[in-house]
Amino acid sequence: MANTDKNSYTVLFAIGMVLIVGTILAFLASSLKEKIAENKRIEKQQNILYAMGVNDNDESSVTFVSKDIVGEEFSKYITKQIIITGTEITEDNNAYLIDLKKEAALAKDANYQRRLPLFIGKKDGKDFYIVPMRGKGLWDAVWGYIALDNKLIVQGVYFDHAGETPGLGSNIKERFFMDDFAGEHIMDGDSFKGITAAKGNADPKNNNKTDFEVDAIAGATITGDGLSAMLKKDLKMYLPYLKTIKQ
Amino acid sequence: MGLLSKKDAKLISDPLADNNPITIQVLGICSALAITAELKASIVMSIAVLFVLGAGNVVISLMRNIIPSKIRIIVQLIVVATLVIIVDLVLKAFAYELSKTLSVFVGLIITNCIIMGRFEAFALANGPWKSFLDGIGNSLGYALILIIVGFFRELLGSGSLLGYKVLGDPIEKTGVYAFGYENNGFMLLAPMALITVGIIIWVQRSRNEALIEDN
Numbered sequence: 334m335a336n337t338d339k340n341s342y343t344v345l346f347a348i349g350m351v352l353i354v355g356t357i358l359a360f361l362a363s364s365l366k367e368k369i370a371e372n373k374r375i376e377k378q379q380n381i382l383y384a385m386g387v388n389d390n391d392e393s394s395v396t397f398v399s400k401d402i403v404g405e406e407f408s409k410y411i412t413k414q415i416i417i418t419g420t421e422i423t424e425d426n427n428a429y430l431i432d433l434k435k436e437a438a439l440a441k442d443a444n445y446q447r448r449l450p451l452f453i454g455k456k457d458g459k460d461f462y463i464v465p466m467r468g469k470g471l472w473d474a475v476w477g478y479i480a481l482d483n484k485l486i487v488q489g490v491y492f493d494h495a496g497e498t499p500g501l502g503s504n505i506k507e508r509f510f511m512d513d514f515a516g517e518h519i520m521d522g523d524s525f526k527g528i529t530a531a532k533g534n535a536d537p538k539n540n541n542k543t544d545f546e547v548d549a550i551a552g553a554t555i556t557g558d559g560l561s562a563m564l565k566k567d568l569k570m571y572l573p574y575l576k577t578i579k580q
Numbered sequence: 581m582g583l584l585s586k587k588d589a590k591l592i593s594d595p596l597a598d599n600n601p602i603t604i605q606v607l608g609i610c611s612a613l614a615i616t617a618e619l620k621a622s623i624v625m626s627i628a629v630l631f632v633l634g635a636g637n638v639v640i641s642l643m644r645n646i647i648p649s650k651i652r653i654i655v656q657l658i659v660v661a662t663l664v665i666i667v668d669l670v671l672k673a674f675a676y677e678l679s680k681t682l683s684v685f686v687g688l689i690i691t692n693c694i695i696m697g698r699f700e701a702f703a704l705a706n707g708p709w710k711s712f713l714d715g716i717g718n719s720l721g722y723a724l725i726l727i728i729v730g731f732f733r734e735l736l737g738s739g740s741l742l743g744y745k746v747l748g749d750p751i752e753k754t755g756v757y758a759f760g761y762e763n764n765g766f767m768l769l770a771p772m773a774l775i776t777v778g779i780i781i782w783v784q785r786s787r788n789e790a791l792i793e794d795n
């Protein structure tokens with residue numbers, strides 16, 4: 334057996350290992366790239382439809398419309414996709430593919446006019462305005478979609494996260510939390526209030542829909558705070574447009 | 581067990597009791613605290629560790645004669661990270677839903693000290709078959725504690741098991757809640773996981789005094 338303590342052996346081994354592992358991972362990543370991107374695109378469509386109530390939910394599960402029909406359902410229910418840039422509004426059927434993370438990074442440059450995607454859906458004769466959003470949880474990103482009607486009352490939401498603590502913060506994508514948002518108001522007359530995940534057990538059954546609060550998750554304070562901040566910050570950006578649709 | 585020799589069988593049975601990775605070796609505590617608020621998360625994490633530790637132990641064992649000792653920790657880390665990333669990528673492409681469930685565990689698996697601990701203490705010195713059994717044994721021992729802790733934390737903290745409200749509805753005041761019982765929200769926080777693990781260690785050592793160290 335070769336002397337594995339020699340410096341030259343150590344260096345050669347390290348280089349060899351990096352090359353082998355690097356090649357395997359790079360090969361795998363690039364050969365699966367398209368499939369993964371496709372899965373992500375389908376997921377986005379499913380999430381947007383979920384927020385406006387197009388899903389296969391039963392009593393307590395979170396079930397999206399099936400992968401096979403999501404494309405059809407998406408073009409059936411989402412009647413219009415727009416991009417809001419300042420005061421300008423353009424229609425774009427791929428608006429849902431806009432990467433909110435990239436837009437937020439570009440918007441740090443004061444000269445950049447941030448593009449805000451918004452999806453307009455129609456179900457049973459009713460209009461839905463679906464706002465995508467993205468913020469920070471405890472460990473990583475949180476994001477979601479919130480569907481409003483033309484009185485700016487929440488009709489449904491979908492939240493997701495990259496790495497919140499399992500069993501605590503990760504519960505933001507569970508029904509018991511998301512369902513509480515339906516019916517909540519975000520405006521107090523003409524002033525914008527947003528929705529806060531509030532501790533204190535003031536309204537655990539969530540009967541009061543005009544308190545701008547939903548019951549927070551025990552043990553997930555920072556995830557809840559991040560979520561509330563995201564709702565406030567991102568909805569605010571859409572406010573000029575939302576005020577034009579408000580009846 | 582007819583399938584395994586006595587020695588091999590001990591590799592699996594020991595970590596379940598007198599050489600448990602969590603309560604005796606005190607490894608993998610961070611993940612045991614972080615994810616045991618719900619029984620379901622405990623089970624998913626256990627399965628993930630079972631896979632990574634079983635496979636990782638075999639890979640390290642096969643490489644044990646060529647790994648330079650000076651950089652062995654880094655090599656071990658690369659092996660775990662590579663295995664986890666491969667699994668993550670393949671799941672993302674072919675079982676996207678499952679990968680969404682597992683994604684939050686990926687970081688916790690790579691940094692799980694049971695994995696590094698078993699590579700270092702066992703796989704570097706033993707053959708692949710033995711290492712495989714050792715990996716399976718230790719992850720089962722880990723799973724056992726995780727599931728016990730998850731069971732009590734979810735039952736006492738949320739009044740449910742695997743999401744089913746076994747004690748009744750705390751808001752509608754049905755089941756035991758009708759008699760004034762309240763969930764203990766403290767059980768959902770990390771300190772109670774530590775105390776629960778502590779109680780298991782206490783019970784285990786008082787039943788078997790050979791486990792108590794002199795100092």
